[in-house]
Amino acid sequence: MQPAAFKPVxxxxxxAVTIGDGALTVQLSGAWDxxxxxxxxxxxxxxxxxxxxxxxxxxDLSRVDxxxxxxxxLVWRAWGRRRPPELALKDEHRTFFESIERPAIAGPxxxxxxxxxxxxxxxxxxxxVARHAYWILRLFxxxxxxxxSLVRQPVLRPWREFSAGIYSIGGQALGITAMVGxxxxxxxxxxxxxxxxxxxxDSLIINILGIGIIRELGPVTCAILVAGxxxxxxTAQLGVMRVTEELDALSVMxxxxxxxxxxxxxxxxxxxxxxxxxxxxxxxxxxGALSAQIELDISAQQFLSGLPGAVPxxxxxxxxxxxxxxxxxxxxxxxxxxxxxxxxTASLAAGTTRSVVSSITAVIVADAIFAVLxxxxxxxxx
Amino acid sequence: xxxxxxxxxxxLWTEFGDHLVHRDLNLAVMPGEVxxxxxxxxxxxxxxxxxxxxxxxxxxxxxRVFGVPLRGSDPELLARIRRRWxxxxxxxxxxxxxxxxxxxALPLRELHAFDEDLIRDAVMLKLDTVGIERRHxxxxxxxxxxxxxxRVALARALVLEPELLFLDEPTAGLDPDRSDAFVxxxxxxxxxxxxxxxxxxxxxxxxxxxxDRVAVLxxxxxxxxxxxxxxxxxxxxxxxxxxxxERGLRALSAMRAGAPQPV
Numbered sequence: 001m002q003p004a005a006f007k008p009v010x011x012x013x014x015x016a017v018t019i020g021d022g023a024l025t026v027q028l029s030g031a032w033d034x035x036x037x038x039x040x041x042x043x044x045x046x047x048x049x050x051x052x053x054x055x056x057x058x059x060d061l062s063r064v065d066x067x068x069x070x071x072x073x074l075v076w077r078a079w080g081r082r083r084p085p086e087l088a089l090k091d092e093h094r095t096f097f098e099s100i101e102r103p104a105i106a107g108p109x110x111x112x113x114x115x116x117x118x119x120x121x122x123x124x125x126x127x128x129v130a131r132h133a134y135w136i137l138r139l140f141x142x143x144x145x146x147x148x149s150l151v152r153q154p155v156l157r158p159w160r161e162f163s164a165g166i167y168s169i170g171g172q173a174l175g176i177t178a179m180v181g182x183x184x185x186x187x188x189x190x191x192x193x194x195x196x197x198x199x200x201x202d203s204l205i206i207n208i209l210g211i212g213i214i215r216e217l218g219p220v221t222c223a224i225l226v227a228g229x230x231x232x233x234x235t236a237q238l239g240v241m242r243v244t245e246e247l248d249a250l251s252v253m254x255x256x257x258x259x260x261x262x263x264x265x266x267x268x269x270x271x272x273x274x275x276x277x278x279x280x281x282x283x284x285x286x287x288g289a290l291s292a293q294i295e296l297d298i299s300a301q302q303f304l305s306g307l308p309g310a311v312p313x314x315x316x317x318x319x320x321x322x323x324x325x326x327x328x329x330x331x332x333x334x335x336x337x338x339x340x341x342x343x344x345t346a347s348l349a350a351g352t353t354r355s356v357v358s359s360i361t362a363v364i365v366a367d368a369i370f371a372v373l374x375x376x377x378x379x380x381x382x
Numbered sequence: 383x384x385x386x387x388x389x390x391x392x393x394l395w396t397e398f399g400d401h402l403v404h405r406d407l408n409l410a411v412m413p414g415e416v417x418x419x420x421x422x423x424x425x426x427x428x429x430x431x432x433x434x435x436x437x438x439x440x441x442x443x444x445x446r447v448f449g450v451p452l453r454g455s456d457p458e459l460l461a462r463i464r465r466r467w468x469x470x471x472x473x474x475x476x477x478x479x480x481x482x483x484x485x486x487a488l489p490l491r492e493l494h495a496f497d498e499d500l501i502r503d504a505v506m507l508k509l510d511t512v513g514i515e516r517r518h519x520x521x522x523x524x525x526x527x528x529x530x531x532x533r534v535a536l537a538r539a540l541v542l543e544p545e546l547l548f549l550d551e552p553t554a555g556l557d558p559d560r561s562d563a564f565v566x567x568x569x570x571x572x573x574x575x576x577x578x579x580x581x582x583x584x585x586x587x588x589x590x591x592x593x594d595r596v597a598v599l600x601x602x603x604x605x606x607x608x609x610x611x612x613x614x615x616x617x618x619x620x621x622x623x624x625x626x627x628e629r630g631l632r633a634l635s636a637m638r639a640g641a642p643q644p645v
Contacts, residue, residue, distance in 0.1 A: 034543045035466070038495045068543040068575075070496070073503050095574050100503075102510055344524030345478045 010065060012036050014047040016054060026051040029063035032071030041074065048078035058086040064093065072096035132358075136336045139258070143266055143332075146259040158264045165268025169230045170276055177225055181280035184217055185209065185287025193295035202296045206303055209288040210311035214319050215378065218281030220367055223326035226273055227359040231334040234265055235355035238338025239348045247339070257339070266331040273327030274320040281319060315378040322370055326363050333359040386449055388413045388546055388578050389434055394443035396429055403429050405602035407443070413545075416572055416579040417607070418589045421599030422620065427582035428472070430599065431550055434580065435469060436460070447546070465489075467546040468539030472554060474531040476523040476538070482509070483519040486538045493542075508537040512567060529560040533567075540571070547571075549581035553588045565591050586625075586633040598624075610634075 010030035017025050030036070037044065061067075061075070067090075076083075076097065089097070114120070150157050192208045238261065241247050250257050289303040337355035341347050387410035396404040403426040411417045419427045432438045433445055436452040445452045450463050476485050486505045490496060496504070506516055512533040523531060532552065539547060552568065553561035569592050572579055583589055589596060590610065597607035600620040606613055614625050614634065624630055 035462075038493055041495050041500075069507055070500075070504055070543060073500060073507065077500065077503065099511060100507060342524065346522065346524060 012040070012044060012064075012071070014044065014051055016051050023058055024055055025058040025060055027060045027063060028075070029065075031066040032064050032075070033066045033068040034070040036066070037071055037074065045074065045078065048075065052078055052080070057084055059084045060088045061093065062088045062090055064090065067093045067096055069096055069100065072100055076100050132336065135340075136332050139262065139336050139339075140328075140332055142258045143263050146256065146263050147267075150259070150263075156259065158260055161260065161264035162268055165265050166272050168233070169226065169268055170272035173226060173229055173276060174279065176229070177222055177276055177280045178283045180221060180225060181218065181282075181284035182287035184221060185213060185284035185289075186291045188212060188217070188284075189288040189291035190295060193292065197296065202298065203306065205288075205292050205296060205298060206306040207310040209285060209292070210307050211315060211378075213284045213288065214281050214311060215315045216367075216371075218284055219277045219319050219322040219326060220363065221284075222277045222280040222323070223273065223330065223363045224360055226269070226276065226327070227330045227334075227363060228356055230269070231330045231359045232352050232356045234331070234334035235338040235341070235352045236348065238335060239341035239351055242339070242341050243343045243345075243348065245343070262331075262335045262339075265335060266328060269327035269331040270324050271327075273330070274323030277319055277323035278316075312378050318370070318374060318378055322367065325366055325370075329362045329366060330359045333362055385413050387411055387446075388448060389580060390446045390449075391430070391434065392444055392446075394430075394433060394445065395441040396426065396433060396438065397441045402602055404433075407599075407603045409597055409604050409607060411578060411580055413578050414576050415594040416581070416592050418593040418596050419580070419582045419599060420584060420589060420596060420624065422624075423584075425599040426602065427584075427599055428550055431548055431580070431582050435467075435548060465493075465542050466544055467548060468542065468544035469548045470532070470535050470539045470550065470552060472550040474523070474535035476526075476531060476535055478523050481520050481522050482514065482526070482534050485523065485534060486541050489538065489542050504541065505537075508541050509534070511540065511571070512537045513563075528555050529557075529564070532556065532564060536567070543575075544577065546578045546580070549579065549583075551583055551585075552581060553583065553585045558587075561585065561588065568592055586630055590633045 012030040012032045013028070015027045015029070017027055059079075064071075072093070083097070083101075189205065189209060192205055193202075196202055196204055196208075238247070241261075247257055250260065285307075289298075289300050292298045292303060293300060334355050337351045337358070341351040389409070389411040391407060391409040394404050394407040395402075396407075407430070409417075409430075419430060421427050429438060433440060434447060434452075436445075440453070448463055448466060450459060452460070476482075477488070480488065483505055486508055487501050490501045490504060506519070509516065509519060514530065514533055514537065518526075518530070523534070526534065536552075549568070553564055556564060565588050568579065568581075571577060572592070579592075581588075581592075593610060595607055596610050596613045598605045598613060598616075598618070598621055600618060605618050605621070606616050613621060625634065
């Protein structure tokens with residue numbers, strides 16, 4: 001069989017002619033396939049519509065050399081989605097119109113406007129958030145139960161996973177947390193120095209930096225960095241394990257995924273984040289002290305000796321405590337979203353994003369709760 | 383009337399590092415025929431298909447599709463060639479970020495020639511052709527079963543009205559029922575639209591029911607490319623093993639008995 005591809009092609013044409021009894025006949029000729037139409041579809045559409053408007057009820061398509069579904073569609077749509085009363089067609093072209101006329105294609109579908117749509121969407125969102133919170137709580141409970149069972153069965157303790165977690169969450173984050181912490185110390189110090197100089201309360205810079213960094217900025221900055229860095233990694237890792245069916249493989253071997261995967265990560269975060277908080281706060285204080293020396297002529301020695309007096313030690317414990325809570329929150333949220341990823345790439349991307357956004361939000365909400373609960377604690381008594 | 387081959391592979395050598403995949407391979411596919419590439423695992427079926435699509439670089443030899451050499455031709459000409467073929471990848475290769483409708487509409491939209499209304503009708507038509515109901519048009523690829531992914535991918539391959547269709551393992555991963563239905567669909571399309579089809583497969587039933595000719599890949603080359611009954615007579619060990627094993631005989635006897643093909 002010789003394919004149409006190798007035959008010489010004539011351009012598609014529309015001609016209206018009057019023959020015999022004076023009725024108008026529209027003749028189509030040439031190649032009416034996608035490759036011929038591609039470049040001149042608009043002109044042809046216009047001339048088809050003109051022919052229809054001129055009252056062309058008799059259509060002659062027997063001179064069409066090549067036809068395909070696109071060409072047939074174009075003509076059929078010009079007819080107003082039904083065949084004209086008189087139609088001459090080559091036998092081999094019949095099939096194209098037959099498949100177009102099946103009911104599945106005919107007629108557009110309208111999306112109905114729902115006035116309550118926005119409210120419904122809001123409610124759906126709220127329920128989804130509540131449901132996530134519920135599942136996160138359940139996950140936490142399961143992890144606690146696992147931890148209790150480990151006390152009785154020390155053989156099962158996942159030490160390797162735990163230490164690997166400490167290294168990847170803590171060890172590898174030392175550089176970035178130090179850099180960010182240092183810069184925050186510098187920024188805070190410069191900003192406060194300007195204000196303090198105005199009122200001549202230079203030495204209060206120790207209080208501002210001490211309380212601000214140890215109690216607030218150190219833990220929050222550190223938690224946000226870890227949520228972005230390790231939270232996303234945990235979610236993606238669990239998600240990929242879902243995609244590759246590794247989670248199912250664990251299940252059928254009777255290995256608890258909370259015990260093997262969630263617990264060690266959670267424990268590693270809970271241990272590592274407070275340490276990272278101390279590290280970040282320390283470096284931030286160094287940055288602040290250096291800037292204070294430059295801006296306000298307060299020597300590093302003066303800064304260090306003034307710090308214990310200005311910042312009661314309970315602030316340090318508050319910072320460390322926040323670290324533990326933030327770590328647990330990040331771990332729980334990351335694992336929760338990781339375990340809920342569907343086995344496909346779109347869900348993996350969405351889950352990772354949601355995990356990071358949720359854990360950063362949760363950290364800031366928890367920080368606000370801390371601020372309210374401990375508002376009477378840790379201030380210098382004069 | 384002597385027609386020119388629509389796909390012509392001559393003297394093809396393919397190498398991956400030290401591993402020689404094709405050694406002086408020749409194959410010609412004539413317009414309007416269905417050619418199946420068969421061979422054991424690792425015999426280079428998929429690689430040969432990828433060579434014909436221009437996705438791999440031959441070490442030596444040339445490949446012409448529609449008479450145009452894939453290497454060294456004008457990029458614009460090649461782009462035009464690419465619109466005249468449709469490809470069904472083994473796992474469908476649907477774009478995971480787009481829903482069923484947008485996946486099928488994408489090649490048409492990329493032409494920037496047709497208005498959205500016409501595209502809508504054309505996409506619905508193609509989905510109908512492959513048996514996907516319009517209520518599934520808004521679903522995402524991950525939401526589809528394996529059989530539906532293949533059918534949507536076929537609709538996407540057909541949307542630019544190709545003259546040449548490449549199928550890579552069209553029935554792999556489908557249950558026998560679905561697989562038969564898919565083969566019937568391909569045969570119907572072939573009869574209706576006079577497509578030329580090149581397909582890599584190792585499924586004997588598919589092979590027996592749709593192929594005009596079978597090209598057997600073994601020893602890094604096409605050992606024989608002929609009608610099935612000629613191929614079966616060949617004395618090559620792979621062919622004896624493949625066609626005259628238990629499974630092969632079953633499929634062939636079904637063909638000889640003229641058993642009605644399931645629809």
